[in-house]
Amino acid sequence: MPDLGNRANVMGPQPIGPIKQPAPEMMAAIDRFLAVLMAGNPAEALAMTDERARDRVAQIAGAIKPGIYKEMHILGKARIVEHYFIKARLSGSRGESLTLQFRIGPEGGRWTVREAADLTNLRSAWTK
Amino acid sequence: MDKMIPVDRLARPEDHILVPLDKIREARLDQGLTPFNAMPFEEDFLKARLHGICAGEFQAMEAAGRTLFDFPDAPWEFQLDMARQVWDESRHSEIYMKLLDYVGSYLGEFPESEVLWSCTQIDDPACRVAGINRGLEGLACDVFEQLIRMAQKMGDPVIERAVDYVLADEITHVRMGSKWMRKLTEGDAERLRKAQAFQDNIDNLFNFGGGRTTQEGAAQIKQRLGDREVEIDATLTIAREARLLAGFTNEEIERLIKGMGKSAAY
Numbered sequence: 465m466p467d468l469g470n471r472a473n474v475m476g477p478q479p480i481g482p483i484k485q486p487a488p489e490m491m492a493a494i495d496r497f498l499a500v501l502m503a504g505n506p507a508e509a510l511a512m513t514d515e516r517a518r519d520r521v522a523q524i525a526g527a528i529k530p531g532i533y534k535e536m537h538i539l540g541k542a543r544i545v546e547h548y549f550i551k552a553r554l555s556g557s558r559g560e561s562l563t564l565q566f567r568i569g570p571e572g573g574r575w576t577v578r579e580a581a582d583l584t585n586l587r588s589a590w591t592k
Numbered sequence: 593m594d595k596m597i598p599v600d601r602l603a604r605p606e607d608h609i610l611v612p613l614d615k616i617r618e619a620r621l622d623q624g625l626t627p628f629n630a631m632p633f634e635e636d637f638l639k640a641r642l643h644g645i646c647a648g649e650f651q652a653m654e655a656a657g658r659t660l661f662d663f664p665d666a667p668w669e670f671q672l673d674m675a676r677q678v679w680d681e682s683r684h685s686e687i688y689m690k691l692l693d694y695v696g697s698y699l700g701e702f703p704e705s706e707v708l709w710s711c712t713q714i715d716d717p718a719c720r721v722a723g724i725n726r727g728l729e730g731l732a733c734d735v736f737e738q739l740i741r742m743a744q745k746m747g748d749p750v751i752e753r754a755v756d757y758v759l760a761d762e763i764t765h766v767r768m769g770s771k772w773m774r775k776l777t778e779g780d781a782e783r784l785r786k787a788q789a790f791q792d793n794i795d796n797l798f799n800f801g802g803g804r805t806t807q808e809g810a811a812q813i814k815q816r817l818g819d820r821e822v823e824i825d826a827t828l829t830i831a832r833e834a835r836l837l838a839g840f841t842n843e844e845i846e847r848l849i850k851g852m853g854k855s856a857a858y
Contacts, residue, residue, distance in 0.1 A: 480748075481639065481696035540607035542703040544619040545636060549609045549703050565609070567619055578622060579615070588610040590600035590706050 486541065486548060490568060493575035494538065494550055497568075502554055504530030513577045517566075520580045524564065532556045539563075546570055547578065565589050595662045596715060599706040602654055613705040632813050632824050639697040645735065646688035647704045648728075653681035655712045655724055663717040670717065670776070673768045677725075680761045687754050694750060711794050718776040722787035725769020726840075727794030732762045733838055734804070737831030741807075745822045759834060766838035795848060804828045806849055 493512065500508040506525035513521045533554035540551040547569035554562045566580035581589055594601075604610060617627040625631075630640035656677035663670075689699055711723045736759040743752035773791075777784035805811075810825040835845050 480694065483696050483698065483701075540609050540700065542609035542700060544616060544702065545623050545625065545630075545634070547619045547623060549611060549615075549619075551607070551609055565611075567615070569619075569622065579618070587600045588604070589615065590598075590610050590612060 484543070486543075487570075490548065490570070490575050494552070494568060495536075497566075497577060498536040498552055498554065501525055501528055501564075502533045502536060504528050509577075512575075513580075514571070517577055517579045521566075521577060524580055524582050528554075528562070532560055533562065551583070593661065595658075596713065597658065598713075599709040602651070602709065604704075608700055609703040611703045611705060613707045616703060616705055632815060632826055637815075639692070639695055640702055641735075641739065642688060642691050642695060643697060643699070643702045645732075645739075646685065646692060646699055648708050648732070649681050649684040649688055651708045652724070652728070653678055653685060655709065656681060658712055659717065659720050659724070662715075663720075666717050666776075670772055673772070677765055677768070680765070684758050684761065687758055691751060691754055707797075714790055716783070716786065718773055718783055718787040719790040721769040721772045721776075722791040723794045725765050726773065727791045727798075729762050729765040729769065730795075730835060730838065730840065731798050733759065733766065733834040734828060734831045736762060737834045738807075738825055738829050742824050745824060746817055763834060763838045766835075766840070770839045796851075804830055804849070804851070806830060806832070 497509060497512050500512075501524070504525075506522060509521055509525040510518055533556045535555045537553045537555070538550060539553055542549050547567055549565060549567050551563065551565045554564070561584065563583040563586075564580060565583050567578045568575050569578055570576075583589060600610070621627055625634070629644065630637045634640070656674050660671055660674040660678070692698055692701075708728060711728055712720065714720055714723065736755050739755045740752050740759065743749070743755065773784070773787050777787055805825075805827045807825075807829045810827050810829050812823040813826040814821045815824050830845060830848055832845055836842070
């Protein structure tokens, strides 16, 4: 049997490649994007948005009243090479919630939102 | 319970990212990549390929279960075959989840798309098995055979043997599909024609514009592997031997190679 590599335990999971960790700059950009949405600051959200997603982000951001949402949670993330699809939820103190899914990618040293969808009351982005 | 459920009704944990296939294509094109799957020269190739298969195994498990539920009047032996396939696919899902661990990935690292589930959206068990068991599981034979050869070149017996174990099941699933497509359409030429047409659509969907090749005809591409280089196929190949074992005819295989679809019952 060929050598399986330099591993101490041949009976358990044997990673041959490291799990790719998301860039800290991207995580910071996601936090900032969600924070400006919560703050009801569409202009700042649009400043982080690629041209193609501007209408959609403007629509989502414009519908958020400042101060409604108090907390943000990143529910999931999945990547296509360097771009990440992010699912996140904004929650208010009286049960209000907004579920978003957006794609973010690097561009000229900064991270921009390339598409966005409001998944509130939908099961997934598959829902037509 | 509803029959013929759409893809967004599949149960998934909230942290999973589910997107239509066109969103994945957009994300790849946006990065200057080819629109469909991770290519052999990409760093993520092995992880992404195993992830796509793993998500496919989950949907195959769900699809066989839904076929069992959607057609309660189908012959008992048909239902037994579908139940057996649910069990097989659940084992495959576990195997591929462990292979994802093995290569430093995890289920959910990449998004899941709906493309396989779209093949379940037909209200006839003959079409369902033609599309899923003959079309998709035939494709699985191609993908797995190629993965086994890659693992052999990489000197990786874990992937080689795990995938070979799954391939043996896929071959029986194709045979089951062929058997039931024939039996369920016996004496009904029009129903058989519809089942074949449904499979043709699926074959064409995964034909990648006729970009698939024979094993012998596949261009080779160098892949860095630690301190050495191996040559692996640059295209998705058609696994003639596995397909023959599964009961496809030479004529069907030739048609696939030529990108013509059109399946015959045998």
